[in-house]
Amino acid sequence: xxxxxxxxxxxxxxxxxxxxxxxxxxxxxxxxxxxxxxxxxxxxxxxxxxxxxxxxxxxxxxxxxxxxxxxxxxxxxxxxxxxxxxxxxxxxxxxxxxxxxxxxxxxxxxxxxxxxxxxxxxxxxxxxxxxxxxxxxxxxxxxxxxxxxxxxxxxxxxxxxxxxxxxxxxxxxxxxxxxxxxxxxxxxxxxxxxxxxxxxxxxxxxxxxxxxxxxxxxxxxxxxxxxxxxxxxxxxxxxxxxxxxxxxxxxxxxxxxxxxxxxxxxxxxxxxxxxxxxxxxxxxxxxxxxxxxxxxxxxxxxxxxxxxxxxxxxxxxxxxxxxxxxxxxxxxxxxxxxxxxxxxxxxxxxxxxxxxxxxxxxxxxxxxxxxxxxxxxxxxxxxxxxxxxxxxxxxxxxxxxxxxxxxxxxxxxxxxxxxxxxxxxxxxxxxxxxxxxxxxxxxxxxxxxxxxxxxxxxxxxxxxxxxxxxxx
Ligand code: GLU
Numbered sequence: 090x091x092x093x094x095x096x097x098x099x100x101x102x103x104x105x106x107x108x109x110x111x112x113x114x115x116x117x118x119x120x121x122x123x124x125x126x127x128x129x130x131x132x133x134x135x136x137x138x139x140x141x142x143x144x145x146x147x148x149x150x151x152x153x154x155x156x157x158x159x160x161x162x163x164x165x166x167x168x169x170x171x172x173x174x175x176x177x178x179x180x181x182x183x184x185x186x187x188x189x190x191x192x193x194x195x196x197x198x199x200x201x202x203x204x205x206x207x208x209x210x211x212x213x214x215x216x217x218x219x220x221x222x223x224x225x226x227x228x229x230x231x232x233x234x235x236x237x238x239x240x241x242x243x244x245x246x247x248x249x250x251x252x253x254x255x256x257x258x259x260x261x262x263x264x265x266x267x268x269x270x271x272x273x274x275x276x277x278x279x280x281x282x283x284x285x286x287x288x289x290x291x292x293x294x295x296x297x298x299x300x301x302x303x304x305x306x307x308x309x310x311x312x313x314x315x316x317x318x319x320x321x322x323x324x325x326x327x328x329x330x331x332x333x334x335x336x337x338x339x340x341x342x343x344x345x346x347x348x349x350x351x352x353x354x355x356x357x358x359x360x361x362x363x364x365x366x367x368x369x370x371x372x373x374x375x376x377x378x379x380x381x382x383x384x385x386x387x388x389x390x391x392x393x394x395x396x397x398x399x400x401x402x403x404x405x406x407x408x409x410x411x412x413x414x415x416x417x418x419x420x421x422x423x424x425x426x427x428x429x430x431x432x433x434x435x436x437x438x439x440x441x442x443x444x445x446x447x448x449x450x451x452x453x454x455x456x457x458x459x460x461x462x463x464x465x466x467x468x469x470x471x472x473x474x475x476x477x478x479x480x481x482x483x484x485x486x487x488x489x490x491x492x493x494x495x496x497x498x499x500x501x502x503x504x505x506x507x508x509x510x511x512x513x514x515x516x517x518x519x520x521x522x523x524x525x526x527x528x529x530x531x532x533x534x535x536x537x538x539x540x541x542x543x544x545x546x547x548x549x550x551x552x553x554x555x556x557x558x559x560x561x
Contacts, residue, residue: 093299095120096128097156098288100135101144105350107401108303108333108341110154111367114385115301115330115394117156118368121386128295129161134173134287150350154360155382160295168295173287180282183290183320184243184275192319193275195241196223197234218271219244243276245316253311258301258328259394265311273312289313293322301391304329305340328391331371331398341401348401357425357451358406362413366406371399379412407450415447422446426455433459444540448532458531462541466527466549473523477553480520484510485554488521489547497546499535524553 097113099105105113120127129151131144148162160166170176187193196219198206207217224246226234234241251267275286288309292300307329317324332340333348341348353363361382368375368385374393417425423442429452433441437459445458457467477485484506491505503517512520522534525546531537538546 093120093123093125094128094295094297095125095299095301096130096292096295096297097151097158098130098132098291098302099147100132100284101140101147102135103143104352105147105150106341107348107350107353107363107367107370110350110363111333111370111399112302112330113151113156114154114364114367115372115389115391116299118386118389119299119301119391120159122389125298126159127156128168128297129158129171130291130295131162131172131174132284132288134282134284146351150354153354154350154363173291176287176291179294180276180287180290183286187245187275187316187319188243190319191246193243193245194223194226195231196244196272196274197226197231197239197241198222199239216269218269219273221272224272240278242274242278244272245275245312245319247272247315253314255310255314255327257307257310258299258326258391259331260304260307260329260396263307263310267311267315270312270315275316285309285313286316289316289324290320290322292325293317293320297325299328300325301328301330304331328394330394331396333370334398334400336401338400353406357428357453358410359413359417359425361416362406362410365409365412369405371395371397379409379416410450414449417446419443419446426452429453429455430459433463437463440540444536445532461526461531462537463545469527470523470529472529473527476519476523476529480510480512480516480553482553482555484512484520485524485550486556489550489554489556492547492550497538497541497543499538502538520553524549 095116097109097116099109099113117127119125129148131147133144144162151158158164160168161171165171184193188195202222203219206220206222210217210220223241223244231241247267247270249268252264253267254262254264257263273283275283277283285306289312291297310327310329314324335341335348350363364382364385365380368380368388372389372394374390375388380388414422414425419439419442423438423446426442426446426449427438430438430441441455441459441462444462445455449455449458460467487506487509488502491502495501495505499521503521506512506521507517518534519529522531523529525534525537525541
């Protein structure tokens, strides 16, 4: 494959969700793997729905994930602009070429006329397609309609009796009969271009060679191939990815918050976790284990992208999140947790990260551990209360004595408690953990003890030893 040019072409009509982020990733990986280029084009030709804020948010989210584009907004080159709303002159040129070559014609049919025609065809058991009413109007007839104040749309003339075939990169050979397509509108009466028209034209003008996109666009492809052929432009090869389905088996939508990239980011998911998760969605080429972001391109194999729909599985995503958290270096771990425990000074944050960081799934969980080390215990788990009751005050009195004589040294404390009470194994460690953290699980206890505010440590043991008021 000679240096592919791929692109991601989102419409800024909502936040990105994992379905379209996967499309972006696969295009990105295809380009990176072969030393090609990855473009970002913003499909905002339907200006009514988009917005500056959504566009900005989209750019920020993609950059956060690490999907940097070689050309696109903020990285213009000679093939730009990369916002469709700034490309009207190019579309106008293409309309003119098609019209002059007889490949497109003005259509004066009103929405009502089209609807009546559609219903009549359906009633006759025929697939609805344009009846050709304005196909062969002469100049005189056109002028008369324009004089009547009728605003025409522009319709592409499809040759009947042909077949449009192409080899889909994912779905294999495809064939569409032109008789099923009928002449289609490429510019609406009010002047706005149709989505699939700009999309095809821009791909060609931007020298895109490979388009991976959702299979909901498969039916656009034959029309796009016809358009590009009529314009004498070379078309990219297309691969239509199966949709990503949400919990109810429906395609993910911009409204599905749990799979929204921004929501995941706010919850504290790490980019590398999301990338590892997406790499495996509908793609069987990835190795079983963790892949570093820099190695993702070589772990991607387009031949291993399947046709079966993929399902969004939060537990899988969480698995990769755990893997990602475990791989953060201490500074990155502290930075990741900082948003949730902003009130801690830098030293305490570093200690907290070192002691508890790798046990967390999300930064918000760091708040409980900040309380354990430096403030209030979170609400006591029932199992922790039970472990404390079973150990009894004498257990904690021994622990307190050991703490006072030996300092916060778990081995020495447990040695003395064992000698005094005969407790061993879980009965020795669990009550200590429970009294000090309010929990029966968590990070290693010895470093936790060392990191804990000494006064809190003493107070928590004293409280369980029955010296409730003691605070020295
Ligand atoms: N703007 C289209 C979308 O967001 C892009 C389709 C394509 O990739 O060709 O679905």
